[in-house]
Amino acid sequence: MQKLGRQCFWAVLLLLALAVLLLAGVMHVDVRLLMPQLGDQVDGPPVTNVMFLKTHKTASSTVLNILFRFAETHNLSAALPAGGRFHLGYPWLFLARYVEGAEQGGPGRRFNIMCNHLRFNPPEVQKVMPNDTFYFSILRNPVFQLESSFVYYKSHVPAFRNVTSLDAFLASPWTYYNQSLGLSNAYARNSMWFDLGFDNDAPPEEDYVRARLLDVERRFQLLLIAEHFDESMVLLRRLLRWRLDDVVAFRLNARSRHSVTSLSPAGQERAKHWCALDWRLYQHFNRTFWARLRAELSPRRLRSEVARLRERRRELAALCLQDSEPKNKSQITDVRLRPYQSGRADILGYNLKPGLDNQTLQTCQRMVMPELQYMAHLYTLQFPDKPPKNIAFLGA
Numbered sequence: 001m002q003k004l005g006r007q008c009f010w011a012v013l014l015l016l017a018l019a020v021l022l023l024a025g026v027m028h029v030d031v032r033l034l035m036p037q038l039g040d041q042v043d044g045p046p047v048t049n050v051m052f053l054k055t056h057k058t059a060s061s062t063v064l065n066i067l068f069r070f071a072e073t074h075n076l077s078a079a080l081p082a083g084g085r086f087h088l089g090y091p092w093l094f095l096a097r098y099v100e101g102a103e104q105g106g107p108g109r110r111f112n113i114m115c116n117h118l119r120f121n122p123p124e125v126q127k128v129m130p131n132d133t134f135y136f137s138i139l140r141n142p143v144f145q146l147e148s149s150f151v152y153y154k155s156h157v158p159a160f161r162n163v164t165s166l167d168a169f170l171a172s173p174w175t176y177y178n179q180s181l182g183l184s185n186a187y188a189r190n191s192m193w194f195d196l197g198f199d200n201d202a203p204p205e206e207d208y209v210r211a212r213l214l215d216v217e218r219r220f221q222l223l224l225i226a227e228h229f230d231e232s233m234v235l236l237r238r239l240l241r242w243r244l245d246d247v248v249a250f251r252l253n254a255r256s257r258h259s260v261t262s263l264s265p266a267g268q269e270r271a272k273h274w275c276a277l278d279w280r281l282y283q284h285f286n287r288t289f290w291a292r293l294r295a296e297l298s299p300r301r302l303r304s305e306v307a308r309l310r311e312r313r314r315e316l317a318a319l320c321l322q323d324s325e326p327k328n329k330s331q332i333t334d335v336r337l338r339p340y341q342s343g344r345a346d347i348l349g350y351n352l353k354p355g356l357d358n359q360t361l362q363t364c365q366r367m368v369m370p371e372l373q374y375m376a377h378l379y380t381l382q383f384p385d386k387p388p389k390n391i392a393f394l395g396a
Helices: 002-027 060-073 142-152 166-171 179-188 191-195 206-219 226-240 265-274 276-296 299-320 358-368 371-382
Strands: 050-053 134-139 222-225
Touching (some): 134 276, 142 265, 179 191, 191 276, 206 276, 222 226, 226 299
8 A cells, every 4th residue: 555655656746847847848838947846845834924134234125135036926915115215224224204105004014024224223123023933144255354354345434434454453553443423333333233133342340241232142043154155044944934036145245355454463362352242142052053053954964955055056057047146237238237346346247148938047147137126126016116226326
């Protein structure tokens, strides 16, 4: 009887696979888009109410793309910046009125996905997100996060404007950092701590740090680690009960190698001291991240899941991308896919293969669309009666 049952199961699976191949042929859809869904079962319905605290310079733009794609694919509502804005009130603490449509829908208006830049303010976030929302964020080693911020925000942050290098800044930070300037210097010190809604200039006293870490643990179900992005996606997918393709992504808002600088060993130690709050935050949640992974998956299963994720990314790259490597602004032929450039950073993007069928093209465009363009796209879909977002640099 058991043997007969197994034979029936494989027969049904074979028929399903043949049906997929037939459907792909009739609709001229690349079969590689459909096949991963076979055998990609998850237990229970997917989590659809998600709040992602988008920290700065932490691979968070890639996570935002994942969430925007999920929202569009499943016809979910996103909490988007009101009017012509591109962030949710940052660097000020978030207020519900910064979300388009939050007030028009009355006090009970809720959204499914929230992931644009904001400074975390739990009572106000809870006004626009459902009670069963899954909260998560991402952290990066503050040494490298600070280097990225220095390059990206060089012309925007007062503390960075008049210094030649990050090593020079860290050798004498108080020469350049004026604490009285407050919010305008938020990117220059403990910016992940700041994004969480805390005081980035607070002394790193033990009792204070422990209390704030406990606050984060209470508010967030998961803190991802940028240096272990693929492992982070495996764990996130498991907790959200999403499909593999939901978390496969190309790296977005990344810099070219020539715009990345290496801190000296002494500079790295100074960065840890200068951003002591971020360093404690990162150390703590790096430990809890790996503890959570070990609790959820065996080492063998984790390696297998990471390998599946990477293989699927390679498949989609071969399907979608004209070149295996990302390109700089001048090399991107479709102006709509050019990412925003800031400071000394050379932000890379992608060219898509020509001749893709409509469904494949749509899938691939979503995967490479820079965050400002994607946010404007979703805004138009959700609020067709309102003036569209104006992305000025695309007309330059």
